[in-house]
Amino acid sequence: MLGVNLRPAVARFWAPVVRGLLRAGVTANAVTLTGTVGAILSAVFLIGTGHLFWGAFAVTVFVLLDMLDGALARARGGGSVFGAVLDSTGDRAADAAIFGGLVWWFSGAGDNRLLVLLALLCLVLGVLTSYVKARAEGVGLSADVGIVERTERLILVLVGTGFSGLGIPYAVHVALWVLLVGSAVTVAQRFAAVRRESRGRQLPTRSPGEPSGRPAS
Numbered sequence: 001m002l003g004v005n006l007r008p009a010v011a012r013f014w015a016p017v018v019r020g021l022l023r024a025g026v027t028a029n030a031v032t033l034t035g036t037v038g039a040i041l042s043a044v045f046l047i048g049t050g051h052l053f054w055g056a057f058a059v060t061v062f063v064l065l066d067m068l069d070g071a072l073a074r075a076r077g078g079g080s081v082f083g084a085v086l087d088s089t090g091d092r093a094a095d096a097a098i099f100g101g102l103v104w105w106f107s108g109a110g111d112n113r114l115l116v117l118l119a120l121l122c123l124v125l126g127v128l129t130s131y132v133k134a135r136a137e138g139v140g141l142s143a144d145v146g147i148v149e150r151t152e153r154l155i156l157v158l159v160g161t162g163f164s165g166l167g168i169p170y171a172v173h174v175a176l177w178v179l180l181v182g183s184a185v186t187v188a189q190r191f192a193a194v195r196r197e198s199r200g201r202q203l204p205t206r207s208p209g210e211p212s213g214r215p216a217s
Contacts, residue, residue, distance in 0.1 A: 035065030047101030053165025146186030
């Protein structure tokens with residue numbers, strides 16, 4: 001899980017920037033919004049129009065802000081609940097835009113139906129990876145396992161897309177196949193972890209009129 005291992009190095013890298021933003025009064029939520037909107041626009045208007053290298057480069061720059069907002073929140077004494085929800089929602093929106101941009105390009109001028117299918121499957125599995133963890137935590141369990149989390153997912157898709165934009169044959173094919181398999185394994189790992197931890201546990205009995213413990217479909 002690269003995300004956990006990279007945090008100390010990322011924190012050192014961003015430390016001078018964080019200090020400057022603190023002095024300027026910039027909030028973590030403002031950084032989150034900037035990174036999310038920038039990543040979405042880059043994915044839609046660069047990756048989605050076939051500028052794969054520059055699209056991957058621009059998205060990477062804005063995704064790095066996702067690491068900055070957490071450091072800035074901690075420097076201000078800790079993030080808010082709203083900030084955590086905003087950050088998580090922004091992550092999902094940016095991920096969807098990246099794969100959506102690939103789908104748009106390869107279903108049109110890029111003309112590769114296999115890559116359209118792979119990108120869609122990777123998008124669905126990425127959503128499931130995040131959802132299983134969030135749902136498990138919502139009922140008091142943990143599913144913080146898996147070989148492909150968001151950091152690995154972004155590295156694979158952005159490196160593959162960028163190399164493809166430089167003309168390297170099958171770069172995005174390889175990246176999406178690796179991501180597809182890794183994401184499927186991660187979803188299975190998280191379900192297995194939840195199953196182990198949930199043995200012998202039941203959802204609390206709800207009172208009449210109380211919302212169900214199951215999410216709405």
